[in-house]
Amino acid sequence: MNTGDFVSVNNLLADILTFVNDDTMRNHGFNRGYYISGVQKALEALALQTYFDVRTEDKEFPKEKLATEIPKGAFNIREIYIYNGELCKPKGFAIVQWKRLYNNKGKGDKGTSKRLDSRSSRDPFYPLDSTASGVYYANIQNGTLMFSSNCKGFDYLRIVYNGMGGAIGDEPIIPRLFREAIVDYVVERCFRALKAKDRAYRPLWSDAYQVLNDPKNGSWINAERKIKSLNTWQRDTMQEYLGAMNY
Amino acid sequence: MATYREVVYDISESISQTFDDKNVSLRQIAYWVQMTANKLQQQHFQKKGTSGMYLTIFPSVPVTIDMSSTVFPNGRQYVVLPDVIHSLVGELGIEYITFSRESACCDPAAFTQATFMFTTPAKSQSLYYDPYTKPSEDNPYFYRVGDRIYLLGLECVNLDLLEMGLYTPIDIEKECDLDQQIKLNAELLSVLKYEVTNLSRWSLVVPSDRVNEGADMSTQAITQNKIKIPTITPPQQSQENKRHQEQHQQQQ
Numbered sequence: 427m428n429t430g431d432f433v434s435v436n437n438l439l440a441d442i443l444t445f446v447n448d449d450t451m452r453n454h455g456f457n458r459g460y461y462i463s464g465v466q467k468a469l470e471a472l473a474l475q476t477y478f479d480v481r482t483e484d485k486e487f488p489k490e491k492l493a494t495e496i497p498k499g500a501f502n503i504r505e506i507y508i509y510n511g512e513l514c515k516p517k518g519f520a521i522v523q524w525k526r527l528y529n530n531k532g533k534g535d536k537g538t539s540k541r542l543d544s545r546s547s548r549d550p551f552y553p554l555d556s557t558a559s560g561v562y563y564a565n566i567q568n569g570t571l572m573f574s575s576n577c578k579g580f581d582y583l584r585i586v587y588n589g590m591g592g593a594i595g596d597e598p599i600i601p602r603l604f605r606e607a608i609v610d611y612v613v614e615r616c617f618r619a620l621k622a623k624d625r626a627y628r629p630l631w632s633d634a635y636q637v638l639n640d641p642k643n644g645s646w647i648n649a650e651r652k653i654k655s656l657n658t659w660q661r662d663t664m665q666e667y668l669g670a671m672n673y
Numbered sequence: 674m675a676t677y678r679e680v681v682y683d684i685s686e687s688i689s690q691t692f693d694d695k696n697v698s699l700r701q702i703a704y705w706v707q708m709t710a711n712k713l714q715q716q717h718f719q720k721k722g723t724s725g726m727y728l729t730i731f732p733s734v735p736v737t738i739d740m741s742s743t744v745f746p747n748g749r750q751y752v753v754l755p756d757v758i759h760s761l762v763g764e765l766g767i768e769y770i771t772f773s774r775e776s777a778c779c780d781p782a783a784f785t786q787a788t789f790m791f792t793t794p795a796k797s798q799s800l801y802y803d804p805y806t807k808p809s810e811d812n813p814y815f816y817r818v819g820d821r822i823y824l825l826g827l828e829c830v831n832l833d834l835l836e837m838g839l840y841t842p843i844d845i846e847k848e849c850d851l852d853q854q855i856k857l858n859a860e861l862l863s864v865l866k867y868e869v870t871n872l873s874r875w876s877l878v879v880p881s882d883r884v885n886e887g888a889d890m891s892t893q894a895i896t897q898n899k900i901k902i903p904t905i906t907p908p909q910q911s912q913e914n915k916r917h918q919e920q921h922q923q924q925q
Contacts, residue, residue: 452763457790457814459806466805595804 428657431602435462438600441609445634446616454620461612466598468611469591474501476653478601479589484514487583493532493572494583502588506571508562508580520580522573525563530572607649610638675862677703678851684869692877702869704845709868710857711842715759717858718840727856728768729841731755736824736832750824750832756841764791764817768838784836789815789824797825 439461443449451458473479483497487508496503511517564573571585592598600608617631638646656664681702688697714727734752739745758766770789792800792814800806800814808814808826815822824832843856857865 452765452791455763457792457800457806457812459790459800459803459812463803463805 429601429603433600433602433605435465435598435600438465438605438609438612442612442616445609445613446620448616454616455623456616456619461616462598464612464615465600465608466591466594467615468608469598469600469604471611472604472607472649472653473589473591476650477502477588478653479591480504481587481589483585483587485583485585486513487577487580488573489578490534491532492530492534492575492577493570496566496569496571497585497587497589499589499591499593500585500587501590503566503571503585504588505584505586506564507584507586508573508577508582509584510581513582516582516584519584520562520577522577523561523563525565525574528563528565528572528574529567532570532572534575603652604649607638607645610634610645614638674854674857674859676852676854677706677848680706680855680862680865681851684866684873687866687870688873688877691874695877697873697877699851702873703849703851705869705872706855706865707843707845707848709865709872710855713857713861713865713868714840714842715761717861718759718761718765723765723768723840724858726858727759727840727842729756729839731837731839733834734837736835745818745821746823750827751821752824752835752837754820754822754839755837756839757844759840759842761840766840767791767815767817767822768840769836770815770822770838771836772832772834773836787811787813789813792816792825794818800825 439458442461442464443451446454446456448454448456451461481497481500485494488494506522507516507519508522509516509519562574562577564571564577566572614631614634614637617627617634620627621631636644638644641647681699684702684706685697685699688695688702717724718727734755736750736752738750739747741747752770760766769784771784771787773783787810790812793816797808797814797816800808806812810827810830813824813826815824817823822837855862855865
């Protein structure tokens with residue numbers, strides 16, 4: 427399921443502050459930043475579990491180093507393309523494949539080592555050495571994306587990746603269908619902190635935990651279900667494809 | 674709301690019923706009323722939360738900065754509290770502090786756009802650990818040191834004036850007009866009268882009870898000289914009764 431409908435942090439705070447009885451943000455010693463930080467953490471946890479946050483970054487291809495840092499907040503690369511034309515307007519592109527153990531140490535052609543292709547001698551453990559001259563490939567190590575030398579023929583790079591719901595410190599952008607889960611996540615987090623100050627908060631924390639994490643109808647599992655379910659559009663198309671197959 | 678005159682005369686009347694030979698001035702009773710009203714206000718905050726009834730807004734409190742003080746920290750923006758405030762946990766005596774921002778007529782009210790959060794000097798350090806709690810122009814804080822309120826997060830902004838909403842108790846030095854209204858909820862007036870009457874009874878009874886008249890040096894009399902919680906029966910009367918009883922016994 428996808429959404430283009432987003433809600434503001436203040437919109438969530440209106441609920442959260444009521445649920446934890448802190449309308450003035452003076453009752454428990456938590457300030458506004460603490461609550462927003464909770465919202466961002468909830469969004470991050472959802473992004474890591476559901477991969478909902480798909481982002482695209484276009485940039486110039488690093489022809490000299492043949493390496494670039496993966497975008498901030500990215501934890502999963504989905505697709506990489508290299509293209510010519512103008513930035514953000516591809517005109518003739520190629521798909522970049524992943525190559526295991528490829529490493530150029532960010533030093534262009536000179537620092538390259540890889541498991542297959544262009545070694546100085548044949549490897550007796552590999553029955554078939556193959557060349558990959560027509561294939562564009564890359565690998566990631568320590569947050570650095572390293573490309574094969576034949577990618578030099580392209581001017582721009584497009585990376586499609588899963589983000590973690592925005593950079594830490596930015597105002598979180600919250601998909602509307604996550605509203606309930608995020609509110610419950612922050613409420614649970616607040617009561618967890620209050621529990622450490624005063625044991626009288628334990629029953630409240632326990633209730634909040636249950637509302638959030640109930641395996642059947644908790645708001646968190648519901649949010650996961652929502653984001654992982656197919657759109658009607660996608661489902662119908664899938665059925666058409668499957669229906670047309672000649673078994 | 675009732676005026677001081679109404680309450681003070683009422684209490685004065687009640688006191689004179691019991692202590693007709695005592696000379697208690699209206700000023701004295703008014704002082705007791707103010708003192709007790711402040712205590713009731715404080716209890717009201719603690720039990721039922723703050724109330725706008727006791728809120729006073731100071732729209733233009735000047736922001737100052739010390740540059741060469743030997744007593745206070747220099748280079749920190751602060752305001753001096755424009756009035757005495759109720760001392761409550763988390764400085765709840767300060768309802769809000771804000772500063773005006775340029776806003777169009779359809780924007781939220783200016784005073785709601787930038788509200789200072791409460792902190793303490795020690796807690797301030799951990800605020801910088803998280804980008805969301807870090808003090809800044811959009812996320813300013815305040816902490817109190819005596820009658821000064823220091824501002825955090827506005828180090829690069831020059832502010833002239835702040836708006837403050839404070840919960841102020843009755844200023845005993847300033848309020849001396851009997852026709853002024855008492856800043857107290859109507860439902861608390863009966864408690865006020867009870868408390869002041871109790872206070873007056875305590876004040877009037879105890880001194881006389883502690884006087885050593887030399888009438889009786891027995892062990893029982895010495896024990897009586899200890900401070901006691903006043904009872905409904907005035908001790909003077911009981912002493913007279915005792916003397917009558919003793920005279921009666923001697924005659925027999």
